[in-house]
Amino acid sequence: MATILIMEDDQDIHSLLKESLDLRGFDTLSAYSGTEGKLLLEHNQVDLILLDLMLPGMNGEEFLLDIRHSSSIPVIVITAKNDQNLKVELLTNGADDYITKPFDVKELLARIDIQLRHVTKSSINKKQEIHYKDISVNLDTREVKSNNQTLHLTGREYEILLLFLENPQKVYSRANIYESVWKEPFFQNDQTVNMHISNLRNKLANPNYIKTVWGIGFKFD
Incomplete structure (x- = not known):
């Protein structure tokens, strides 16, 4: 099953995400800061990242710019900011999708499935x-x-x-x-x-x- 890196410093939201993903059978990794997420990414096989923007230390936007120098892992940004200009900026800087808080867990899971299907489609190509x-x-x-x-x-x-x-x-x-x-x-x-x-x-x-x-x-x- 796919491994998803959860990067969210709000304990309640992080727990909700982890529980929902665990119930779907995903393997999960947990990071509460950008620096911790980067370290986990360097030492683990990750198939998708759920990225909050307001992280301590290296924030989500900085993390996104940093990993796009070396990785095309799908990234779904989860944030409380509902600003069209920010959305365009995030997509330009390498985000694959964007969902705002509060979010519907079923919608998020559907968006995750879409991203993972894209990866699978390429991997099974003959x-x-x-x-x-x-x-x-x-x-x-x-x-x-x-x-x-x-x-x-x-x-x-x-x-x-x-x-x-x-x-x-x-x-x-x-x-x-x-x-x-x-x-x-x-x-x-x-x-x-x-x-x-x-x-x-x-x-x-x-x-x-x-x-x-x-x-x-x-x-x-």
Whole structure:
């Protein structure tokens, strides 16, 4: 079963999360500060992180930026802050999902299942590597390189890149991308896909690989 790192310093919320995850059969690790979480991550195999922002010492935002230099482990941020600008900033900095307190445990568990399905989908792929021009993806380790430089992608960016690499030249609408990667219905005015595409472009050695097809969506070239 998957191992989930709980990073939450509120004892009551932490206990609720741990109990709920234990009942679902997940293995859990507990951290009450950013520094403790980083240490656990260095010495354990972790499949997903639940990250509170208001942690003592190294806070959640600092922790997120730090681990994205070396890891694409899915991260779901849990916070009392319900601010759209903060949400955009967190997603830009590497969060894969975001839920505000107070939260519904069933909704959180559903979001966890979605993230873990993304990881599982890649791990059971029969191919070990995908190569396209100067881009290589190791499907076992999730390591992505472009022009021989390792890219530090979020889970969503990684899934979008795989979608493009599976069908180069195919034009995808924003709805196609969102529903393929997020596995949720797409809302017309949602800018989430645009933001992730922009971030992915900036990380590739050649940002022109992702073409905008005006009025339709995007394709990989």
